[in-house]
Amino acid sequence: MTSKNNKKKRRTKKEKNKEPIVAYLSFPAFLTIVSSSVEVFRKETIGYLVGIKGENKFMVEYAIPYQTAESGYVHATVDMDRVSRINEILSKVSQGQGLEFVGDFHSHTVFGKSPATVVPSNTDLKSTIPGELNIICAVNMKKRAVRWYESRRGILTGTIGEYRIEIGGYYVEQAGIGRKYERVDIKCPAVTGIVEEKR
Numbered sequence: 001m002t003s004k005n006n007k008k009k010r011r012t013k014k015e016k017n018k019e020p021i022v023a024y025l026s027f028p029a030f031l032t033i034v035s036s037s038v039e040v041f042r043k044e045t046i047g048y049l050v051g052i053k054g055e056n057k058f059m060v061e062y063a064i065p066y067q068t069a070e071s072g073y074v075h076a077t078v079d080m081d082r083v084s085r086i087n088e089i090l091s092k093v094s095q096g097q098g099l100e101f102v103g104d105f106h107s108h109t110v111f112g113k114s115p116a117t118v119v120p121s122n123t124d125l126k127s128t129i130p131g132e133l134n135i136i137c138a139v140n141m142k143k144r145a146v147r148w149y150e151s152r153r154g155i156l157t158g159t160i161g162e163y164r165i166e167i168g169g170y171y172v173e174q175a176g177i178g179r180k181y182e183r184v185d186i187k188c189p190a191v192t193g194i195v196e197e198k199r
């Protein structure tokens with residue numbers, strides 16, 4: 001190995017602080033996640049995400065709610081047959097756009113007096129597939145209107161109608177490490193500029 005290579009391999013301080021994983025939502029994906037979560041408010045919705053996976057980055061183009069009308073409080077369970085079916089369709093129609101199944105989303109809702117949060121539950125973590133993007137959309141009743149913004153913790157937050165919405169992400173790198181997960185920053189440039197009309 002030459003000294004030139006050694007120099008290249010030297011780790012900079014920046015590399016030590018691992019870059020956060022970021023997921024960018026397209027406007028249609030944002031709209032589907034929020035509207036399907038609000039629609040079933042006090043129940044939970046689940047669905048899957050289609051997009052492009054890059055290094056430490058996801059571009060979410062579409063969110064598609066599962067057509068399973070379950071009552072009560074569902075949590076995402078991943079049916080691998082369904083995943084491969086989706087990928088098969090995508091490979092035929094996406095014509096080199098590189099669209100694929102990239103993960104799941106589900107909503108969290110008010111439970112008794114506990115407000116909904118974007119923190120994955122133990123059940124969520126048990127069913128999480130390593131390497132997949134997981135988005136949680138927490139729906140609560142709003143106290144006041146806020147415009148859409150990204151919080152410092154990487155949570156996309158805003159209000160729609162009478163609801164306060166928070167969209168957070170998480171990611172599990174390896175299987176079998178219990179409850180360990182990383183946060184994924186959620187960004188949606190299409191909406192962080194939109195100001196809700198006062199009603």
Ligand SMILES: [Zn+2]
Nearest residue numbers: 075120121124
């Ligand atoms: Zn959950």
